[in-house]
Structures are given as C-alpha cells and as structure tokens.
Amino acid sequence: MTISAEPTTEVVTSAVVPPSSPVKTPWSQRSGWLSQHLGTAIVGAVLGYVFGHWLGNYVASGYTYIANSGQNSIADALALIFMTFGWLLGIGALNYPLAKIVGRSAPEEVIAKGWTKYVRYSTDHKVVGMQYIVGVLLFLFTGGLLAMAIRTELLNPTTHVFSADTYIKIVSEHGTIMMMMATSIIVGPLGNYLVPLMIGARRMAFPRIEAFSFWVFIAGYMVIFSALPYGGFPTGWTGYAPLQTQAGPGMVSYLLGFAVIGLGMMAAGFNIAVTIINYRAPGMTWSRVPIFVWSLLATAALLTLATPVLFAGGLFGLLDKTAQTAFYVTEHGGSSFLWENLFWFFGHPEVYIMALPGFGIVGELIPVFCRKPLFAYKVAAAGMIGVALLSFFVWQHHLFQSGINPDMRPLFMLTTELISIPTGFIFLVGMGTLYRAKIRFEVPMLFCMAVFFNFLIGGITGVFLSDVPVNVTVHGGFFVLSHFHYTIMGGLLFAFMGGLYYWLPKMTGRMMNKKLGLVHFWTMLVFFNLTFFPMFIIGLLGQPRRVFTYAKNLQGLNDFSSVSAFLLGASFLVFLVNFMWSMYINPVMAPANPWDSLGLEWQTATPVPSYNFERIPVIMTDPYHYGEVGAPALADFGDGPPAPLGSSSTTGSDPA
Amino acid sequence: MANENSTNETHHLRNITVIWLILSVIVDLLFWFLVGPHVPPGTMTSSAKGNQFDFTFLCLMALPVLIGVWVYMGYAIRIWSAKRPGAEEPMTGPNARTNKTAQVSWIVITSVAVLFLAGFGTVELVISQGSGGGEGPNPIWTPPGATKAEAAALTPKASWSANSNQVLTVQVIAQQWKFTYRYPQFGGFETTQLVLPANTNIAFNVTSLDVIHSFWAYQLDVKADANPQQNDVAFTQTKQLGSFTVRCSELCGIWHGTMFNSGKVVSEAAFMSWAQSTEQANAQNTADLPPFAWTYVPDANGAAGGYYTDGNVTPYSTVEIYGSKQSAP
Numbered sequence: 001m002t003i004s005a006e007p008t009t010e011v012v013t014s015a016v017v018p019p020s021s022p023v024k025t026p027w028s029q030r031s032g033w034l035s036q037h038l039g040t041a042i043v044g045a046v047l048g049y050v051f052g053h054w055l056g057n058y059v060a061s062g063y064t065y066i067a068n069s070g071q072n073s074i075a076d077a078l079a080l081i082f083m084t085f086g087w088l089l090g091i092g093a094l095n096y097p098l099a100k101i102v103g104r105s106a107p108e109e110v111i112a113k114g115w116t117k118y119v120r121y122s123t124d125h126k127v128v129g130m131q132y133i134v135g136v137l138l139f140l141f142t143g144g145l146l147a148m149a150i151r152t153e154l155l156n157p158t159t160h161v162f163s164a165d166t167y168i169k170i171v172s173e174h175g176t177i178m179m180m181m182a183t184s185i186i187v188g189p190l191g192n193y194l195v196p197l198m199i200g201a202r203r204m205a206f207p208r209i210e211a212f213s214f215w216v217f218i219a220g221y222m223v224i225f226s227a228l229p230y231g232g233f234p235t236g237w238t239g240y241a242p243l244q245t246q247a248g249p250g251m252v253s254y255l256l257g258f259a260v261i262g263l264g265m266m267a268a269g270f271n272i273a274v275t276i277i278n279y280r281a282p283g284m285t286w287s288r289v290p291i292f293v294w295s296l297l298a299t300a301a302l303l304t305l306a307t308p309v310l311f312a313g314g315l316f317g318l319l320d321k322t323a324q325t326a327f328y329v330t331e332h333g334g335s336s337f338l339w340e341n342l343f344w345f346f347g348h349p350e351v352y353i354m355a356l357p358g359f360g361i362v363g364e365l366i367p368v369f370c371r372k373p374l375f376a377y378k379v380a381a382a383g384m385i386g387v388a389l390l391s392f393f394v395w396q397h398h399l400f401q402s403g404i405n406p407d408m409r410p411l412f413m414l415t416t417e418l419i420s421i422p423t424g425f426i427f428l429v430g431m432g433t434l435y436r437a438k439i440r441f442e443v444p445m446l447f448c449m450a451v452f453f454n455f456l457i458g459g460i461t462g463v464f465l466s467d468v469p470v471n472v473t474v475h476g477g478f479f480v481l482s483h484f485h486y487t488i489m490g491g492l493l494f495a496f497m498g499g500l501y502y503w504l505p506k507m508t509g510r511m512m513n514k515k516l517g518l519v520h521f522w523t524m525l526v527f528f529n530l531t532f533f534p535m536f537i538i539g540l541l542g543q544p545r546r547v548f549t550y551a552k553n554l555q556g557l558n559d560f561s562s563v564s565a566f567l568l569g570a571s572f573l574v575f576l577v578n579f580m581w582s583m584y585i586n587p588v589m590a591p592a593n594p595w596d597s598l599g600l601e602w603q604t605a606t607p608v609p610s611y612n613f614e615r616i617p618v619i620m621t622d623p624y625h626y627g628e629v630g631a632p633a634l635a636d637f638g639d640g641p642p643a644p645l646g647s648s649s650t651t652g653s654d655p656a
Numbered sequence: 657m658a659n660e661n662s663t664n665e666t667h668h669l670r671n672i673t674v675i676w677l678i679l680s681v682i683v684d685l686l687f688w689f690l691v692g693p694h695v696p697p698g699t700m701t702s703s704a705k706g707n708q709f710d711f712t713f714l715c716l717m718a719l720p721v722l723i724g725v726w727v728y729m730g731y732a733i734r735i736w737s738a739k740r741p742g743a744e745e746p747m748t749g750p751n752a753r754t755n756k757t758a759q760v761s762w763i764v765i766t767s768v769a770v771l772f773l774a775g776f777g778t779v780e781l782v783i784s785q786g787s788g789g790g791e792g793p794n795p796i797w798t799p800p801g802a803t804k805a806e807a808a809a810l811t812p813k814a815s816w817s818a819n820s821n822q823v824l825t826v827q828v829i830a831q832q833w834k835f836t837y838r839y840p841q842f843g844g845f846e847t848t849q850l851v852l853p854a855n856t857n858i859a860f861n862v863t864s865l866d867v868i869h870s871f872w873a874y875q876l877d878v879k880a881d882a883n884p885q886q887n888d889v890a891f892t893q894t895k896q897l898g899s900f901t902v903r904c905s906e907l908c909g910i911w912h913g914t915m916f917n918s919g920k921v922v923s924e925a926a927f928m929s930w931a932q933s934t935e936q937a938n939a940q941n942t943a944d945l946p947p948f949a950w951t952y953v954p955d956a957n958g959a960a961g962g963y964y965t966d967g968n969v970t971p972y973s974t975v976e977i978y979g980s981k982q983s984a985p
C-alpha cells in the first residue's frame with residue numbers, strides 16, 4: 001500500500017473541503033472505484049490471510065509438536081492477524097497513521113458522495129452510525145440463525161439433528177457472536193450517530209478512531225466466523241481453560257476474535273468518552289446532558305477499562321496455544337482460575353455494557369411519549385455511574401461453586417445484591433415519568449414498556465442467582481441462561497428496536513411502517529416471553545446449559561420453547577421486511593419531528609448536514625420540558641454569521 | 657388547583673396500593689401453599705431442603721415486587737393513556753421532575769430489602785454448611801467431625817461404620833466424559849456408582865483429571881466445580897431414601913451433554929453391606945490404583961493416560977497438546 005501522490009484531474013469537493021485547495025489528490029483519497037473501499041479491503045484480507053498462513057508454516061513447521069500433530073496454530077493465528085491487517089490496509093484505515101510514521105503529510109479521508117460512502121473508510125459519524133446498523137444486524141442475524149439451529153436440536157432429547165460435536169460448536173458460535181453483537185448494538189449505530197447531535201458537536205473527538213472501531217468490528221466478524229471453517233470451538237462463549245488449551249484451531253478464532261473486537265470496543269469507548277467530556281456545546285452542563293448520553297458515558301468508561309483485561313486474557317490464551325506458554329495450564333504452573341477471573345473481571349462489566357445503553361434509550365424516549373419531564377434525572381445519572389463502578393466488584397458471583405476462597409462468597413453476594421440498588425433507579429425513573437402522564441403508545445414507546453416488563457424479570461432472577469444457597473441449584477443451568485436472555489435480549493435488544501423505530505426517521509428521513517411495526521412488536525414480545533420463560537422452569541427441573549440430551553420429562557417444555565423460538569425468529573423477519581419496505585422499497589418521508597421531541601438531535605435539518613449544525617448551538621436548558629408552559633427554548637442557534645467552515649474543531653474531517 | 661392535584665395524587669396512589677396489596681397477598685398465599693412444597697430440588701438432603709426454603713422465600717419477596725411494577729404499569733396504560741376519552745393533561749410543575757419523598761423512600765426501601773437479602777443469604781449459607789456448594793480445598797463451614805474425617809481419609813486406617821454419626825468422605829473424580837467415585841474409608845475403591853447412606857453427613861471431594869467439569873447432584877442439591885489439581889469440597893446431609901441424578905454442569909467438551917449418571921441414597925445398613933462387598937470385589941483393582949489423594953496429576957498427555965492401568969479405557973486426546981504425540985494404547 002502506498003500513499004504516494006498520483007496525477008489527478010479533478011479535485012474532489014464536498015461541503016467541508018473548501019473547493020479552493022488546488023492540491024493533487026493522492027490515490028488513497030480519490031472517490032472513484034479505483035480508490036479504497038470494501039472491495040480493496042476484501043482483497044487485502046484475502047492476501048493477508050494467505051501471507052499469514054504461509055508465514056506461519058514457513059516459520060513454525062519445523063517444531064516437533066506441530067509436525068506430529070499436523071496442526072499449526074501459529075499459522076492459523078498469523079493468518080487471521082494478517083487478514084485483519086490486510087483488511088484495515090485495504091479499507092484505508094492505516095493510511096493516516098502510516099503516513100505519520102514515515103513523516104509524510106497526512107492524507108485526508110475523502111468524503112464520498114452518494115451511497116458509496118457507506119462502503120468506504122468514512123470519518124463522518126453519521127456514516128459510521130449507518131454502517132454500524134448493517135454491521136450489528138449482520139451479527140444479530142448470524143447469531144439468530146444459530147439459535148434456531150440450537151432450538152431445532154433441542155426438539156427431541158434422544159433424536160439428534162446434529163452430531164454432539166457440531167451442536168456444541170453451534171452453541172459456542174451463537175454465544176460468542178451474540179455477545180460481540182450486544183457490546184456494540186446500541187453504542188455502535190445509535191451512539192456514534194447521535195452523541196454529537198445530542199451534545200451539539202460537529203463531529204466525534206477522534207473521527208479516524210471511530211471509523212477504525214467500525215471496520216475492526218467487521219474484521220472481528222470475519223475472525224470469529226472463521227471458527228466455523230476451522231472446525232469450531234467447543235468452549236461456549238466463556239472459553240474456559242483447560243478446555244480452551246485442548247481445543248482445535250477454531251479456538252484461535254475465538255481468542256483472536258475477542259482481541260480484534262476488543263480493539264474496536266476500546267477504540268469506541270475511548271472516543272465516545274472523550275467526545276462527551278470535551279465536545280459538549282457551550283451551556284451543556286452535566287445536568288443538561290441527555291440521559292442517553294449519560295448512559296453512553298458510563299458504558300464508554302466500562303468499554304475502556306474492562307476490555308483491556310479481556311484483550312490481555314485472550315492474548316495469554318493465544319500464547320498458550322501457539323507459543324506453548326502455560327498461563328492457564330495447571331500442571332505447568334499456570335491456573336485455570338486465572339482465565340476464569342480475567343474473563344469474568346471483564347465479563348461482568350460487559351454485562352452492564354450490554355444493559356446501560358438500553359436504560360439510556362428508555363430514559364430518553366419515555367418523556368417524549370409521556371409528554372412529561374424525565375422524573376428524577378439526577379438519580380438516573382447517578383444510578384448509571386453507580387452501576388458502572390460497582391460492576392467491577394461483582395465478577396466472582398460467576399464462580400460461587402468453582403472452588404474459590406469460600407470467605408469471598410458472602411462478600412460477592414453482598415456486592416452483587418448492592419448493584420441492584422442503582423439498577424433499580426431506572427425503574428424509579430421510569431415509573432415516576434409514567435405517573436399522571438398522557439401516554440402515546442407509539443411503537444418506540446411500546447418497546448420501552450416491554451423493556452421494563454422483561455428487565456424486571458431478568459433483574460429479579462438475578463437476585464436469585466446472587467443468593468449463594470439458591471445459586472447451587474440455578475448456576476450453570478437453563479435458569480441462568482434464561483436470566484441473561486431476559487436482560488440482554490429482553491432489555492438491550494428491545495431498547496435497540498425502540499431506538500431504531502424512534503431515530504430512523506432522523507437518520508434516514510423515512511418513517512418505519514407503523515402497522516408492520518406493531519406486528520413486529522407484539523410478536524417479538526409474546527414469543528420472546530414464551531421462548532424464555534419456560535426455560536426458568538426447565539433450569540429449575542435440572543437441565544444444564546449447552547447439552548444436546550436432556551431428561552425425557554422435559555421434552556414438553558423444551559418443545560414449547562423451541563416452537564416459540566421459531567416464531568420469535570419469524571418476528572425478526574417481520575422487522576427485516578418492515579426495514580426493507582420502509583427504507584428502500586416504499587419509503588414514506590418522515591416529518592421533521594415525528595414524535596414532537598424536544599431533543600437537540602431533532603432541531604437540525606434532515607438529512608443532517610455533514611457539519612451537523614450550521615452554528616454551534618448554545619444550550620439554555622435540559623431537553624425534558626415536556627408539557628411545561630413557558631419553558632425556555634432548548635438552545636440558542638444564533639443569528640450571527642455562520643461559523644467559518646473548515647476552521648479547526650468545526651469541520652467533520654479534522655485530523656484525529 | 658394545588659388541592660385538586662393532591663387529591664388526585666392520593667386517589668391514584670390509593671388505587672394502585674389497594675390493587676397491589678390484594679393481588680400480592682393472593683399470589684403469595686397461592687405460591688406458598690400450591691407451589692412451595694414442589695419447589696425443586698425437593699427435600700432429599702439438608703441442602704436441598706434449605707434451598708427449597710430459600711427459593712420459596714425469595715419468590716415470596718419477589719412476587720410482590722413484580723406485581724407492584726406490573727400493576728403500576730397496567731394502571732398507567734389504562735388510566736394515563738392519551739387515547740382515553742377525557743384524558744387529563746399531564747402533570748407538570750416541580751413535582752413532575754423530582755419528588756423527594758418518592759425518591760428517598762424508593763432508595764431506602766430498595767436498600768433495606770437488598771441488605772436484608774444479603775444478610776439472609778449469608779445466614780442460610782453458614783448454617784447449612786455451605787449449602788451444598790463447592791467451598792474449595794479449605795472449607796470453612798463444615799459439619800461436625802468433617803475436618804477429622806477428611807484428615808483421616810488420607811491414612812490407610814480410615815474407616816466408617818453405620819450409626820456412628822461419622823462423616824462419610826466420597827471423592828468425585830470427573831473426566832471427559834464421566835464421573836467416578838472413590839471411597840477412602842473403604843480401602844479407596846473406585847466405582848461408577850454413587851451410593852450414599854441415609855441420615856449421614858457427606859463430604860464430597862470433587863476433582864478433575866482434565867478440564868473443568870461441575871459435579872451437580874440435582875436432588876441432593878450439591879454443586880461443585882471439578883478443577884484439575886484442586887480439591888473442591890461440598891457438604892450435605894442425606895435425609896431421604898431414593899435415587900438422584902448426577903449431571904456435569906460445566907461445559908467440558910463435545911460429550912458434555914452425555915456426562916450424567918445416577919446414584920442412590922440407601923439405608924445405612926444397606927450401604928454398609930454394599931460398600932464392604934464392593935471393597936472386596938474390587939480389591940484387585942484397587943491395588944493398581946494410585947494411592948488415595950485429593951488430586952491426581954495426569955501425565956503430559958493429559959486425560960489420566962499415565963494413571964489408569966485399565967488399558968486406557970478412559971478417553972484420551974488425539975489432538976496433541978504438549979510434548980510428543982501420544983501413542984495409541
């Protein structure tokens with residue numbers, strides 16, 4: 001990949017690049033099909049993969065253990081590492097840092113016109129947000145299909161659709177892909193798109209890091225998907241050692257997959273946190289920040305602080321598999337408890353990475369549909385920060401029966417139950433806002449109500465799990481499986497859907513069809529509960545997780561759950577049909593502010609201009625003055641001359 | 657205006673509270689009498705019985721919370737819907753944004769409930785000797801006599817006799833993909849059958865030969881992870897006769913789903929005769945076993961290939977991990 005300047009005929013212009021710059025556009029900056037885009041990224045990934053594999057075989061095939069086993073994990077790992085590098089080089093993510101390293105002037109990313117910008121390395125947060133929608137749906141539907149396969153196998157306790165080997169690999173792939181999806185499903189699409197609009201900024205703090213986080217997220221998809229052609233991995237998403245050490249090459253995909261996704265999570269978290277802290281418009285004090293932004297700040301803190309532990313833990317595992325180190329190998333002086341602790345030290349904050357953004361959406365949406373101010377705003381913000389802090393002190397509740405120091409169990413029972421206090425704040429806020437409101441039951445509001453319904457069940461069963469004596473029965477069975485599906489799917493995914501119905505009119509200028517939306521909502525709510533509620537009982541009756549055989553007397557409940565799961569899958573098809581229909585096939589133009597929201601994001605033009613706001617608004621108050629007569633205007637958009645475009649801190653394409 | 661507001665307020669809150677109270681009492685009573693006696697995992701052991709009580713108790717606390725939120729939401733949907741003819745204008749004013757009474761009482765009530773539950777859980781954990789959960793190699797909540805029995809188990813003269821209030825030490829050895837059991841007080845024989853005497857304190861010493869498994873004796877309400885080279889001890893006291901299921905509850909590889917068997921609790925006399933006859937029948941095999949220990953270190957090929965002289969009937973990994981490729985048996 002070279003960044004050398006080539007002759008060019010036309011200077012690319014856009015709204016933010018002043019047309020007067022008579023520089024020759026280097027190859028990497030052209031917007032035509034000869035420049036960098038998804039196609040070159042794929043070529044780069046393929047070449048990287050081939051090169052890495054060759055290199056691994058060239059370097060390591062001489063080692064006895066590789067010659068004897070016929071498996072070269074070093075080649076597998078290098079192939080995936082170079083695939084990721086090739087992908088990033090191909091898309092253009094490395095143009096800027098490489099140019100800086102060799103001391104050249106840094107090239108600007110081009111802002112392409114038309115739909116092709118969505119297949120390029122774009123530093124516009126709105127493009128990245130839209131790209132992320134497609135990205136997370138890719139993860140979601142892949143994981144969803146695997147879930148359908150799981151429920152098919154569980155239709156019968158003794159007749160098997162899949163081999164034991166295939167089944168456990170489907171389960172593992174489903175869990176891992178869904179966890180990766182859940183870390184980004186709100187932060188990625190809605191976080192990136194909305195944070196600058198909600199805080200009155202013209203861009204994210206680090207647009208290149210933001211674009212990097214998206215493209216590395218997709219690279220993570222390729223890496224974790226490569227587990228399937230590599231023969232899968234048998235450990236579930238938790239990847240416990242020593243099973244991890246024993247597993248085949250698919251395990252390399254798991255460990256590297258989390259490392260690659262982890263890079264994206266750290267980048268996204270860092271970028272969002274810095275943006276929220278530093279890029280708020282004048283007058284947007286901490287007590288005027290929208291609650292969704294508060295939730296993303298707490299999430300960003302978790303992403304930044306917890307993910308490095310997973311990254312390091314995965315790296316240790318990768319070294320165990322390739323360089324024959326023994327971090328997790330007990331008989332060589334390592335410890336399987338090390339992985340358990342590192343994994344859950346990340347894994348529990350991760351649980352709140354997957355919950356807080358959902359709370360944020362709910363908090364943001366209900367005042368709009370209640371026509372009332374958000375109740376107990378400060379409690380809501382404090383609750384989110386409290387959850388984020390406490391979430392670092394509860395991880396051993398995943399290990400109550402593991403043989404950890406028994407003294408620790410009452411302590412972690414206490415911290416775990418304490419975290420339900422700040423988590424409960426979201427119910428105080430929600431119920432307080434509903435109080436004597438005038439509720440409009442639009443589709444987004446229905447999803448918010450469903451979040452309260454589902455998350456209540458998920459949260460309360462969490463208290464059961466945190467009780468050490470009860471944990472003896474419910475740990476490692478379908479009870480806990482149902483519990484976390486209630487929180488992640490019942491909470492986060494429902495909130496995401498609500499957010500999507502709510503903000504897509506802003507993002508695309510098109511309304512989602514309400515009738516199809518209602519069908520989608522009701523089928524999703526009903527069949528979600530019919531799928532997962534029986535699993536609490538299945539778990540209490542003694543069915544462990546991740547098994548392909550089960551007691552004969554549990555077949556009725558399992559079949560009920562499976563059939564409901566297929567119908568739940570069908571409800572996602574309704575969503576997909578609605579999405580395609582309303583966005584592409586028969587788009588209906590959305591009004592400028594279809595929900596009569598007071599949020600700042602609705603006060604700029606649709607489609608949102610690349611610089612977001614003509615002038616940086618001066619925030620006068622918080623965005624929740626619903627129903628208040630004579631409330632002050634949210635922001636002063638100024639009457640003076642527009643701020644000069646292209647000056648630092650105002651353009652969409654500043655160097656990061 | 658302010659007056660009308662406050663009557664409105666008491667009126668709504670009174671309605672919600674009355675509906676909530678009635679429903680909660682009804683549902684809690686129904687649960688206590690109809691569901692309570694059938695709550696898993698039954699009453700076969702002290703830990704199962706304790707757990708049945710704990711689970712029921714938590715349900716009795718949780719159901720009113722669920723009902724409270726649902727009644728409130730249902731009331732909101734019904735009464736405060738914009739679609740309802742003559743719907744009131746939404747509440748405004750400072751009380752719509754914050755309400756000190758509501759906030760403080762919410763925080764106080766949830767905090768008290770949560771601290772109470774943590775205390776309740778701790779008490780139940782301690783008085784039930786760890787409640788059947790794995791306490792690791794150095795358990796701190798033990799039944800009387802357990803420490804002595806565990807120490808004696810390592811000596812050749814360990815023994816157990818019926819009706820003596822002695823703790824029975826059982827070792828659970830997990831491996832891919834089965835459980836076997838050793839009885840150090842009966843010459844250290846190893847068997848695939850888990851037989852236990854009734855009305856006896858049992859100390860399960862759980863370990864693994866390969867990856868992490870979890871020993872889950874469902875009706876006994878015992879669950880302890882089997883870690884390689886660690887002894888994870890769990891206690892329970894058998895109460896009733898009958899058979900029970902053992903399942904592995906930690907994902908341990910391809911055949912995790914088939915890693916189950918069953919055991920039974922029999923009378924002390926029946927146990928005594930079973931144990932003694934098994935000890936004698938296995939004397940030949942027991943001589944080939946490694947001496948009783950809390951953990952067993954497999955050789956570099958993993959999967960206990962070096963310890964079992966059974967012609968490697970025990971599975972071994974064909975995928976090489978360390979050192980040279982393992983030779984076929």
Ligand SMILES: [Cu+2]
Nearest residue numbers: 869904908915
């Ligand atoms: Cu197992």
